[in-house]
Amino acid sequence: MSKKLKIGLFGFGVVGQGLHDIIRTKNLNIEIVKIAIKDPTKKRSLPAELFTTDKNELLQNPEINTIVELINDTEAAFDIVSTALKTGRNVVSASKKMIALHLQELIDLQKEHGTSLLYEASVCGSIPIIRNLEEYYDNELLHSISGIFNGSSNFVLSKGYNDNLDYETALKEAQDLGFAETDPTSDVGGYDAKYKLVIAAAHAYGLVIDPDEVLNIGIQTLSAYDLQYAREKKLKIKLVPVAKELDDTHATLFVLPKFVNKHEFLYNVDYEYNCVTVQAAFADQQFFYGKGAGGHPTGSAVLSDIAALRYDYQYEYKKAHQKEGLAFTNNVELNIYLRYEDDALVEALEFEHIHERFYSGSYKFVTGKINLQNLIANQQRILDSKAFIAFADQLTGVRLASAAKQCVEV
Ligand SMILES: NC(=O)C1=CN([C@@H]2O[C@H](COP(=O)(O)OP(=O)(O)OC[C@H]3O[C@@H](n4cnc5c(N)ncnc54)[C@H](OP(=O)(O)O)[C@@H]3O)[C@@H](O)[C@H]2O)C=CC1
Numbered sequence: 138m139s140k141k142l143k144i145g146l147f148g149f150g151v152v153g154q155g156l157h158d159i160i161r162t163k164n165l166n167i168e169i170v171k172i173a174i175k176d177p178t179k180k181r182s183l184p185a186e187l188f189t190t191d192k193n194e195l196l197q198n199p200e201i202n203t204i205v206e207l208i209n210d211t212e213a214a215f216d217i218v219s220t221a222l223k224t225g226r227n228v229v230s231a232s233k234k235m236i237a238l239h240l241q242e243l244i245d246l247q248k249e250h251g252t253s254l255l256y257e258a259s260v261c262g263s264i265p266i267i268r269n270l271e272e273y274y275d276n277e278l279l280h281s282i283s284g285i286f287n288g289s290s291n292f293v294l295s296k297g298y299n300d301n302l303d304y305e306t307a308l309k310e311a312q313d314l315g316f317a318e319t320d321p322t323s324d325v326g327g328y329d330a331k332y333k334l335v336i337a338a339a340h341a342y343g344l345v346i347d348p349d350e351v352l353n354i355g356i357q358t359l360s361a362y363d364l365q366y367a368r369e370k371k372l373k374i375k376l377v378p379v380a381k382e383l384d385d386t387h388a389t390l391f392v393l394p395k396f397v398n399k400h401e402f403l404y405n406v407d408y409e410y411n412c413v414t415v416q417a418a419f420a421d422q423q424f425f426y427g428k429g430a431g432g433h434p435t436g437s438a439v440l441s442d443i444a445a446l447r448y449d450y451q452y453e454y455k456k457a458h459q460k461e462g463l464a465f466t467n468n469v470e471l472n473i474y475l476r477y478e479d480d481a482l483v484e485a486l487e488f489e490h491i492h493e494r495f496y497s498g499s500y501k502f503v504t505g506k507i508n509l510q511n512l513i514a515n516q517q518r519i520l521d522s523k524a525f526i527a528f529a530d531q532l533t534g535v536r537l538a539s540a541a542k543q544c545v546e547v
């Protein structure tokens with residue numbers, strides 16, 4: 138018999154309300170005892186006595202055995218989640234930034250206090266990827282994981298490419314639909330996708346990596362030239378996080394826009410939809426597709442975690458306990474497309490090989506091979522000079538290679 142969960146819910150925004158809508162349609166052994174919010178003056182759809190602005194009414198309530206954290210404040214979320222884990226409560230969270238920034242501490246807290254933190258909703262909304270990485274692929278060698286991990290940026294790219302909508306209007310639409318983060322730079326700048334990638338890599342490779350060490354370049358500087366270039370080559374541009382095993386000892390992670398062709402699964406993943414492509418040694422390529430943002434899709438993943446807690450489910454971080462673990466490296470060569478204004482940037486990036494260079498009026502681009510470490514060293518300069526960079530395997534036909542080793546398949 139599953140145990141009754143008495144829930145303290147933090148946050149009643151897009152995801153919190155989405156979760157509540159789903160719960161009330163079901164006859165589950167679950168009760169929401171209290172809901173903590175920030176602004177006491179906001180109109181709510183539920184009775185006022187259910188709400189509080191005092192976190193301790195939830196965290197110190199002996200009746201509450203489960204905390205569900207769905208707020209948009211990273212440090213407050215860490216405080217809530219860590220307090221709950223320390224005081225014997227199991228937790229469900231969707232706060233990917235908080236989880237990625239504090240992952241090792243959160244793993245340690247679970248171990249020390251025998252409590253469980255589940256966060257399926259934090260990576261690709263409704264797509265059940267974390268539990269699959271943790272359980273289904275626990276004995277698989279994963280060559281790579283990539284996909285589309287951010288609904289808002291994909292929405293903006295699709296609106297631009299398919300519907301000719303300008304960047305600002307498309308982003309505003311993504312915000313109005315509740316997909317975007319409170320600061321949408323996180324979406325379009327590739328930060329949100331990076332946090333999700335870091336979380337996925339902990340389960341896929343047993344690597345707990347500081348997000349600051351991982352390159353994220355977003356779509357903020359995308360121009361009509363880039364879209365036109367992609368169209369002429371029958372390619373689309375997608376914002377793609379990649380986690381890839383390079384050899385027996387190293388894995389790399391990065392987030393970059395990427396040119397994709399119509400034969401790739403990603404090509405038809407549009408608007409707020411997300412996808413995950415897993416390349417495994419034995420299962421071969423597998424593809425997960427679903428909504429990555431929005432109240433009900435995300436709420437469904439939160440509910441799945443809540444249901445798993447009724448049976449005391451815990452992540453074991455199995456890959457982290459394997460003897461021959463991988464080390465993280467940024468010493469890897471990538472083929473990129475760079476549209477630039479400042480010639481000095483091309484010099485600074487120290488291309489190892491240039492495949493093509495084009496110059497016509499205000500449109501200048503170069504494609505070629507570059508070390509990821511050089512991109513990281515020049516990340517701010519790339520953004521400041523409004524250059525646009527995309528991972529360009531489809532253009533050059535050369536595959537991602539470890540700097541020390543020969544080419545390997547993506
Ligand atoms: N939106 C989406 O599609 C997805 C969001 N997420 C993540 O889920 C989390 C919630 O997102 P979302 O629902 O969109 O955010 P919203 O901005 O819609 O809602 C945030 C909620 O958090 C409450 N809140 C903020 N600070 C506190 C605090 N210190 N104590 C208690 N409550 C607080 C707000 O209160 P008030 O109502 O008073 O303002 C509000 O109810 C975020 O971490 C987000 O990154 C994950 C996957 C998808």
Ligand SMILES: N[C@@H](CC=O)C(=O)O
Nearest residue numbers: 287288289316318430
């Ligand atoms: N802002 C995020 C919401 C879900 O994680 C996105 O757009 O994907």
